[in-house]
Amino acid sequence: MARCWLPIGKKTSLTKLSADVTPGFKGEEASAREATEELRGELIDLQRKLYAEERQRLLIVLQAMDTGGKDGVIRKVFSGVNPLGVTVARFERPTPAELAHDYLWRVHPHVPGNGEIVIFNRSHYEDVLVVRTNKLKPKSIWSKRFEHLRNFERMLADEGTTIVKFYLHIDRDEQKERLQARLDDTSRNWKFDAHDLEQRKLWDDYMQAYRDAIVETDRKYAPWYVIPANKKWFRDWAVMRILVDTLRKMDPQYPKADFDPTTIRIV
Amino acid sequence: MARCWLPIGKKTSLTKLSADVTPGFKGEEASAREATEELRGELIDLQRKLYAEERQRLLIVLQAMDTGGKDGVIRKVFSGVNPLGVTVARFERPTPAELAHDYLWRVHPHVPGNGEIVIFNRSHYEDVLVVRTNKLKPKSIWSKRFEHLRNFERMLADEGTTIVKFYLHIDRDEQKERLQARLDDTSRNWKFDAHDLEQRKLWDDYMQAYRDAIVETDRKYAPWYVIPANKKWFRDWAVMRILVDTLRKMDPQYPKADFDPTTIRIV
Numbered sequence: 082m083a084r085c086w087l088p089i090g091k092k093t094s095l096t097k098l099s100a101d102v103t104p105g106f107k108g109e110e111a112s113a114r115e116a117t118e119e120l121r122g123e124l125i126d127l128q129r130k131l132y133a134e135e136r137q138r139l140l141i142v143l144q145a146m147d148t149g150g151k152d153g154v155i156r157k158v159f160s161g162v163n164p165l166g167v168t169v170a171r172f173e174r175p176t177p178a179e180l181a182h183d184y185l186w187r188v189h190p191h192v193p194g195n196g197e198i199v200i201f202n203r204s205h206y207e208d209v210l211v212v213r214t215n216k217l218k219p220k221s222i223w224s225k226r227f228e229h230l231r232n233f234e235r236m237l238a239d240e241g242t243t244i245v246k247f248y249l250h251i252d253r254d255e256q257k258e259r260l261q262a263r264l265d266d267t268s269r270n271w272k273f274d275a276h277d278l279e280q281r282k283l284w285d286d287y288m289q290a291y292r293d294a295i296v297e298t299d300r301k302y303a304p305w306y307v308i309p310a311n312k313k314w315f316r317d318w319a320v321m322r323i324l325v326d327t328l329r330k331m332d333p334q335y336p337k338a339d340f341d342p343t344t345i346r347i348v
Numbered sequence: 349m350a351r352c353w354l355p356i357g358k359k360t361s362l363t364k365l366s367a368d369v370t371p372g373f374k375g376e377e378a379s380a381r382e383a384t385e386e387l388r389g390e391l392i393d394l395q396r397k398l399y400a401e402e403r404q405r406l407l408i409v410l411q412a413m414d415t416g417g418k419d420g421v422i423r424k425v426f427s428g429v430n431p432l433g434v435t436v437a438r439f440e441r442p443t444p445a446e447l448a449h450d451y452l453w454r455v456h457p458h459v460p461g462n463g464e465i466v467i468f469n470r471s472h473y474e475d476v477l478v479v480r481t482n483k484l485k486p487k488s489i490w491s492k493r494f495e496h497l498r499n500f501e502r503m504l505a506d507e508g509t510t511i512v513k514f515y516l517h518i519d520r521d522e523q524k525e526r527l528q529a530r531l532d533d534t535s536r537n538w539k540f541d542a543h544d545l546e547q548r549k550l551w552d553d554y555m556q557a558y559r560d561a562i563v564e565t566d567r568k569y570a571p572w573y574v575i576p577a578n579k580k581w582f583r584d585w586a587v588m589r590i591l592v593d594t595l596r597k598m599d600p601q602y603p604k605a606d607f608d609p610t611t612i613r614i615v
Contacts, residue, residue: 135448138449178461181402181461181462181463182405182459182460182461182462183459183503183504183507183508183509184507185456185503186456186457186459189452189453189456189457190453190456190457192449192450192453193449194445194448194449195448195449196448222506222507225506229499229502229503229506232496232499232500232503233499233503235496236450236452236496236499236500237450239489239492239493239496240450240451240489241450242450
């Protein structure tokens with residue numbers, strides 16, 4: 082597939098990485114939306130087969146700064162897909178019971194089973210992001226987690242789970258506009274959280290934490306896709322494009338009937 | 349502590365390893381039972397502190413052949429310990445939902461939280477034991493699991509869980525006697541399962557699988573203790589001894605009151 086994401090390395094500064102570009106896509110909003118719609122039919126079809134086949138599993142990890150578009154992507158990409166077999170698992174601030182266990186304890190029960198697609202809206206990566214930028218744990222703790230995360234995902238992959246991870250990349254100015262929109266628009270007020278303003282102050286720390294998390298855990302068995310996400314129409318198309326390509330490679334098939342349907346008479 | 353278990357290496361043949369010896373213990377049954385009773389008081393005290401402290405976690409993995417004494421150890425060692433804070437998680441034949449996920453999916457939710465002791469009666473190790481000896485998965489699958497198991501346990505340890513693993517070692521003749529006792533004694537009939545006879549035929553394969561599993565995953569952060577278990581009194585004492593020593597090292601403390609109790613009047 083044409084590369085519709087941004088490659089990043091150890092020395093990449095995400096603060097300097099444009100979130101406005103549209104790699105792999107020539108054209109403007111209207112044609113992107115059209116392309117996305119065309120792919121939707123295929124996504125719906127592939128998911129049906131995955132579910133019927135009941136043999137493979139797809140885990141989608143969605144990470145972004147506040148207002149980065151996690152909810153938007155889920156709504157725009159998965160609208161029309163049969164909710165039977167597609168689950169969103171949302172990881173918010175951990176509960177006391179969750180904090181009393183290892184940080185993967187609350188995550189593991191939500192990974193997909195055979196035939197399932199699970200979307201992680203935030204994920205185990207928060208434990209090397211918010212935990213790091215807010216100094217909730219010392220470096221001696223969070224720095225070991227990169228290896229845990231790789232090992233956890235490799236185990237899932239070895240046992241038959243396909244994993245794709247998206248970081249929806251917006252810049253600080255774009256976040257400002259989107260937060261302002263949440264204040265201005267009464268239908269979006271409910272999404273405004275004063276806590277987000279505190280986190281916004283840590284922008285540069287977050288960009289460093291994201292870069293490290295991505296570089297440390299971007300592996301063949303669990304690749305990261307950094308999607309420039311200032312332009313929502315590009316973001317939606319790119320995520321759709323990657324998901325359809327991933328599912329095509331998984332190549333799910335309707336199971337063959339273990340009987341001859343022509344010999345059966347319904348009376 | 350005096351070593352009350354058998355060290356084993358890559359070339360150890362468990363079929364040739366005596367299950368009758370009593371390393372680290374001089375004396376006979378009566379003095380072992382007495383020593384076990386003395387330790388019980390300390391176990392009860394240490395568990396109370398662990399629970400009150402609510403900061404550390406202890407995971408105990410119990411593995412053995414059928415009739416090896418897993419249930420017996422739990423009853424004999426943990427009798428008298430407050431069930432609040434001590435849980436047994438039993439892993440039987442996986443359900444269809446469990447089989448539809450990675451093999452650690454059913455295990456992870458049961459690991460201990462702060463202040464808790466969890467005993468795994470069978471465990472994630474079955475996925476390199478029964479799975480291997482019964483050829484439920486090809487070698488290409490189960491052989492990768494040794495590394496998963498190490499990684500899983502190291503993650504738990506890094507995040508604050510103490511892990512001890514016991515293999516209760518009986519020999520084939522001892523199993524014969526114990527199975528026969530289940531047939532002869534009506535109060536034990538309920539424990540007899542014809543399936544055990546099928547597994548008994550795979551004895552040598554099991555001994556090889558156990559040896560490999562133990563050698564591959566015996567690590568400082570998650571040690572294996574191979575306990576000669578033909579003599580139940582030695583088995584119980586050795587497990588008790590190791591658990592008490594482990595908890596002593598964890599050194600749980602009652603939390604200090606954050607108020608001055610002498611200043612408070614209950615009216």
